[in-house]
Amino acid sequence: MDAISITPATTALVLIDLQRGITAGTTVPHATSLVVQNATQLVQACHDAGVLVIFVRVDVGPDGVLFPRVDSDVPRPAFNPSPGWSDLLPELNAGQRDVTVTKHQPNAFFGTDLEVQLSRRRIRTIIIGGISTNIGVESTARAAHERGYDQIFVEDAMAAREADLHEFPVRRFFPTIGRVRSTADVITALSAVRK
Numbered sequence: 001m002d003a004i005s006i007t008p009a010t011t012a013l014v015l016i017d018l019q020r021g022i023t024a025g026t027t028v029p030h031a032t033s034l035v036v037q038n039a040t041q042l043v044q045a046c047h048d049a050g051v052l053v054i055f056v057r058v059d060v061g062p063d064g065v066l067f068p069r070v071d072s073d074v075p076r077p078a079f080n081p082s083p084g085w086s087d088l089l090p091e092l093n094a095g096q097r098d099v100t101v102t103k104h105q106p107n108a109f110f111g112t113d114l115e116v117q118l119s120r121r122r123i124r125t126i127i128i129g130g131i132s133t134n135i136g137v138e139s140t141a142r143a144a145h146e147r148g149y150d151q152i153f154v155e156d157a158m159a160a161r162e163a164d165l166h167e168f169p170v171r172r173f174f175p176t177i178g179r180v181r182s183t184a185d186v187i188t189a190l191s192a193v194r195k
Contacts, residue, residue: 011124036091133160141169
């Protein structure tokens with residue numbers, strides 16, 4: 001796989017739904033703890049390199065009232081999030097210059113100011129990770145692709161509830177709309193711009 005280069009001034013790290021309620025569940029093929037550890041390393045490397053960091057969290061409202069409710073063959077069960085469910089994980093070490101975007105559905109562009117945050121800063125490349133690969137990450141990636149953003153998918157900084165739900169987008173879809181790399185690959189590229 002070719003090495004990647006990163007231009008800090010036009011790049012943003014976008015981390016999807018690394019919050020208390022979502023990270024409490026089990027994920028594969030990477031455990032939630034590994035996803036969070038890798039995301040924390042990415043946040044630090046981006047801070048060091050001067051790359052914008054954006055944390056996206058989902059707030060579904062009481063009893064999930066804000067999440068889309070549609071007729072479907074496999075409806076999502078209703079639930080009432082516990083207090084703090086939408087809180088970002090403190091170990092991510094969010095800084096004062098970081099941005100937090102709150103969404104109410106999987107796609108982080110719809111009904112939020114994510115696009116304003118990116119476009120006003122002239123961001124062209126998104127480094128993306130989070131939970132779950134096939135829901136929040138994939139739906140946001142599709143929207144970013146439609147808007148013409150270059151994307152770097154950090155494979156070991158994302159995970160899903162079932163193996164195939166992670167593997168299919170990572171192996172078959174993400175490579176068609178961006179570049180799939182590891183946390184180490186991205187950190188190496190960020191280190192290169194600091195030298």
